[in-house]
Amino acid sequence: MLYYLFHYLDQLDFPGAGMFKYISFRSGMALIFSLFISTIIGKKIIDKLQYMQIGEIVRDLGLEGQMSKKGTPTMGGIIIIIAIIIPCLLFGRLENIYMLLMLITTVWLGAIGFLDDYIKVFKKDKEGLHGRFKIIGQVGLGLIVGLTLYLSPDVVIRENVYAKNTNNEEVIKYMPENIKSTQTTIPFLKNNNFDYADLVPFLGENAQIAGWIIFILVTIFIVTAVSNGANLTDGLDGLATGSSAIIGVTLGILAYLSGHIAYASYLNIMYIPGTEELVVFASAFIGATIGFLWYNAFPAQVFMGDTGSLTLGGIIAVFAILIHKELLIPVLCAIFLVEDLSVMIQVAYFKFTKKKYGEGRRFFKMAPLHHHFQKQGNSGIDAIIQRPFRAIPESKIVVRFWIVGIILAVITIVTLKMR
Template sequence: MLKSTKTTIPFFKNNEFDYEDLVRFGGEYSGILAWILFIIVTIFIVTAVSNGANMTDGLDGLATGTSAIIGATLGILAYLSGHLVYASYLDIMYIPHSGELVVYIAAFIGSTIGFLWYNSYPAQVFMGDTGSLSLGGIIAVLAIIIHKELLIPVLCGIFLVENVSVMMQVSWFKYTRKKYGEGRRIFRMAPLHHHYQLKGYPEAKIVTRFWIIGIFLAVITIVTLKIR
């Protein structure tokens, strides 16, 4: 039976990794400590990806389209991981029955694309925090289930950059206000997509270019199956 505390390290040939390896000092309690570490990492990942999706939901169709791209990639990874022949050929962790997730992922992709039909610029319906946080949570949990959570920084690079841009903006503003008595900004506005919006880029162009970057990151994620 596959241990839940096992995961896959991208770009390495011998890529299976167990959180228990980090807590060997615990002796007979290593298994318990590994689970505690796994739970902490899981909470962090779900929180980070959910927040990233929420940050990305600032322009019409941006979070929805990006999530659909990420979902399609996770569907491919889930199918390959659940297929004994493909998993053996690609030297990836075989996860029995993970191919069944493709049904759910297909529904996820269908719902995001269906929503995108009305959410594309100019949007007729809006997602809000409830939708964007749910999208991020679903993506994070799917990645964890198929033991590909360490690929999230690559696959969800758009979410990551949006998150980081806000952290950089807030941190720099607080630091300069404390040092100079006046807060200064790195970007015209955070998250990052609003920076480009204030620079005069049309909303539709920003969204389309973010989608292109998202597709590029998805391709890189798939390519990691052979770059080891």
């Protein structure tokens, strides 16, 4: 909103109004405002949650310090959502299709998570919202994002191609026109553009339409997988929040590079007009998560609940899709992916051993993976499989996961030149 006000004032030669034309200025202001909201206003929300006795319901899993978390205010994801939306409304260009999709994602998954937490806290149903309804909501969001990218005339790319100059040297050039395309970026490869339509070349003229169908299905899968991964990661104080902040910084950098034709050309990645506006959203996202971490770090004064964790994962997934970097998610979001896989492996191994030996066994001491490191090791053959033997303090597990997240973020950015 302020963007449009100062754009009008700039036409009247109002001093300083022209600053709002620059992404760097608006991104910086979004970061500052989101930090202010999540820390100052966030404290008031936490006090209100305590007054309303909206406390975490904790099951005794035999983990050190676990029961001390009982009664800690939950549903703090409201703070993150507010701290993202308000700065974006103030400093973002609201006609930008990418900004609109990110705001819809934030509200959509925030509402699903809020409903889940509401059922747990107020209805005293520890299962919360039934899993099928969460999946329906995630699939619905994937459809909205995928179909919007297909139908909107504003969603275009400028394809990067290799060419020879007068000295017979390879240079990067861009096609003369913007096009709608299902191309995405493949890491580590020199010719790094991949078109989903190439998966169905036998369809001839219909291959492009089929490519969009495949793209929409991929979008649904990624939104569901990453949002659930973030939800599973939210089990230790500050783990999901800090990891998301690191990922947010990386996505913000990638969005800025993709939306700037000079930098995109230098890195040999496709130029995506309009994605530079996502830097404003990324700045608000970073500020919101860091500000929330002020209260969520060990020992946590508030938990985000599904209101926050589903929202964070969905934002990360949709953001990566909008900048055509969804194939980098397995690297950038490897922590979320491993948390997902640890649960799947645990369940599969338990069922397999129960069928084979008549008694179910566990591959990990506990799943998701972060609880495996938190739990004291067993004796015998299980101790060999289920390392480490000793429990690691919660705060150390979280910091180590953050360090791994930083390494993954650096690798993700380096992949743009590592080919």
